[in-house]
Amino acid sequence: MPKPACDCCNIRKVKCHGDYPCARCVDNGLTCTFLRRRRKSGPRNIRPGSMLRIWMEQTESARLAMEDPHSIEPSMPGPVPVLHRIPLTLLSIALRTYGEKLYGIWPLLNAENLIHQLEDDPNNPEIYALATALAGATLSNLNEVIVHESLLEPLVAESFITESKRVRSTFDYMESITLNTTLTSYFLHIFYGRQPSRTRTAIFYIREAITFAQLFGMHIEDTYSRYLIKDQQVMRKLYFLLFMTERYLCINDGLPTVLESISLPITEDEEIPEAVSGFLSLVTLFSTPGTDFFSKWTPHSSNVSINRERLLLIQYALQRPLENPDCSNDIQKVDIVVSQHWMRALAWKLSIQLGYVMLNSKREMNITYPLEIAQDVLGEVFKFSPEAFEVHGPGMEVKMYEIANVLADSIQCKPEEQSSLLVGPRETLQSLAGILFSFQVSNPDLRHKLSAKLDVILGGSMLPRGIDVAEEVNESEYDMNGFSPSSFLPVLDEFPIIP
The missing domain is CATH 1.25.40 (Serine Threonine Protein Phosphatase 5, Tetratricopeptide repeat)
Structure with a gap:
């Protein structure tokens, strides 16, 4: 009796030998699971739309399975981790939208350079988690979705955020802190900051980003000399985005501030110097009142004169x-x-x-x-x-x-x-x-x-x-x-x- 086809081969309508994991899933970097009913065979070339359908159906099946543990036999093997579940074709659309519309308020990353990094190093979970977090924050802020001929329905911001968090869980990002992991936390904050019911989640991620920045040494001037000029610029701009966000949350939510001002980034060698110049005007505004002014909006205001x-x-x-x-x-x-x-x-x-x-x-x-x-x-x-x-x-x-x-x-x-x-x-x-x-x-x-x-x-x-x-x-x-x-x-x- 032939072995049942796995979920990925069923969705793609291709022949499956029933092994675990099957050869096709291994070759295409897919998670091999046996959660859906068998379907007849069909096209053999994997399409971006199929990748999304596989991911979305597996995510939903796994969620239902966790709610009903009796729905899967105890002997059924668990899923094998995989990196990319959102094709670069679709991810690139969101990243280029960021470069065109939102670089002025988050002047951190060159969209084309990030896309090239994803192409050159497709198995780097840190880069992929950052890119999907940025994509989710971008779509959320612009109230946009990704529409593509390969998709049966539009791809929303939350899909990118879910993907970023999933990939992040596959490596220990808390111990090996990098600039990219700090950026990822910041963009996760941006996304959740747009959700009225997720205020605490948004605060958690900005606190995580601030902690990473401090552990990374961004508040210490001597740290910057150890890095390339282009990385120094990104670090300083990210630091001041955290600085301004923290001061806004101090006013709005009464949270104490921990970050102090450092030397400003410069516009020299910037690809869009006018955008950074405007960014610096905003930094100047948030720096003007001083720490005591913001401290007066916290529960410990009586201690500040x-x-x-x-x-x-x-x-x-x-x-x-x-x-x-x-x-x-x-x-x-x-x-x-x-x-x-x-x-x-x-x-x-x-x-x-x-x-x-x-x-x-x-x-x-x-x-x-x-x-x-x-x-x-x-x-x-x-x-x-x-x-x-x-x-x-x-x-x-x-x-x-x-x-x-x-x-x-x-x-x-x-x-x-x-x-x-x-x-x-x-x-x-x-x-x-x-x-x-x-x-x-x-x-x-x-x-x-x-x-x-x-x-x-x-x-x-x-x-x-x-x-x-x-x-x-x-x-x-x-x-x-x-x-x-x-x-x-x-x-x-x-x-x-x-x-």
Whole structure:
């Protein structure tokens, strides 16, 4: 009686001798399993689509088998590990998308060089885990999928992330720490940071990346001289991405910071120097307030002292125009602009919490200062497309929310006096809320909090279009095609001048 064909040969419809592992699986680097029913033979040339079907069906069969241990005979041999399950043809599409659209915000890797590494060293699990993590982070941030003629259905970001974690589990990446393993942890953080229900997972991976960076010695200047110039540049840029992410999480989640600033990367010998120049502008923003400023947002803030003069200096520094390279893309520019005014809003919020803000104080310490911040951000964001905002995901929503929130607090602290001005605090708040509520919902709680304040300040008749979606939290109701920040922006010439 002939032996049953293995799953891979069944799916490919080719002859199988029934050995374990069978010769065809060994030759093609596939996991040989016997979890599905036998199928008749067919084409003998393995296709990328077949590789994906094999992987997806084996993953699902293995999951079901673990849930029902009686579904597989005890004598059935276990699967043999294999490296590539997503063909390079499909992986390359996602990597090139990163190079074209997202290099400006993660200026770390040359997509073509990474593809060549995968071609030259296909059995390197470290490179493959990095590439699939980067691919997953890219698709997730852009809300895109891979569509290809070889696929029966689109390949989503989570498929790449699952693959990265699977391959990572095949080697001890924690003991032999490298630049690539640190990069992989960072991109896994990026992916999970886009998933509202996976906040702790995202924090775990950024903490893992930070720990790897420290064990690697990236916080020590002497470390860099041991590496090639191109590796030094990647290390410094990665370090500052971790540095900025950690400071954002300190504000948003109250997590303490551990990374201190080091020497900045340089733009010399960079393939896209304008992208790195924009990146350095963002690094400057996150470095400006200093460690004490961020420590005030943690549970141990009472142990940190920051006086009125220090906060004034921070405000003065954050008001300075930042260099936005003309050739850097809108995705990078909008991040710089919104981050700058977000930090100004945070500095004012901290000032009022510490009792430094007064009704009759001048400018930065005045109760009305959030109006100037809000008008400044509105004056700059109208030129950016909705896609430029959406790429930044929950972080952009949080920053725009904070700017609108401090303005709402300012209005509630000092009721608006009668004025002949056409554009006052309430109209400015309405414009900000219009932009914010046109974003894809990432954090419903923020929407609810702001909605409650807007209902008190503006009243139901003045609520901007789309604001009620916070109650439903239904992303399908958003009509992003018609969104333009300028549609919510009052005439800039009519803004009142703040003395």
